[in-house]
Amino acid sequence: DAGVIQSPRHEVTEMGQEVTLRCKPISGHNSLFWYRQTMMRGLELLIYFNNNVPIDDSGMPEDRFSAKMPNASFSTLKIQPSEPRDSAVYFCASSLRRDSYNEQFFGPGTRLTVL
């Protein structure tokens, strides 16, 4: 299994530009999670999906952030417009929503720098 795939691995953009981060979960997994990691705030859950449906987006910082999961094998996290304070590492994780412990498998992350 290839694991969770994220692209791009690194993104450098200028303030005001639109940024799209992509994630391919592990085949067969039906839950997908987007996290953000910064030095100041640690690891934060932004949003998660079950069976392609957004369940909890309470962690999305503001309306500039949006996430979609059009099918079971693809999800995007979009920031429009981007700001320097959005600079962080964004992780995608997936799990099989089958039993209680729901082990999450993480992708390698996308390091976003907004200038």
Next chain:
Amino acid sequence: AQSVTQLGSHVSVSEGALVLLRCNYSSSVPPYLFWYVQYPNQGLQLLLKYTSAATLVKGINGFEAEFKKSETSFHLTKPSAHMSDAAEYFCAVRGNEKLTFGTGTRLTIIP
């Protein structure tokens, strides 16, 4: 709501010495607890998990953790540190399908 607290943001141990990383949890229901490891420039990888089957849980790379309800703790240990153990370690608790992570402990191994 569930939460975890990791004591010590940085821990340094000598190679071959005991590793002890502390995690205390708060949960209104029997918790599901996890330890993840993050190597530089990589995502998080599951080390071990507690799911109420046994209080002493063995994980990968020689790590283990013991669930102590009376102390609300789930500390991570390894008898003998190796240079390759240098990484950041996160304790997490599951609640309502979400994982809540601690702030992490950076482990440094001294040669």
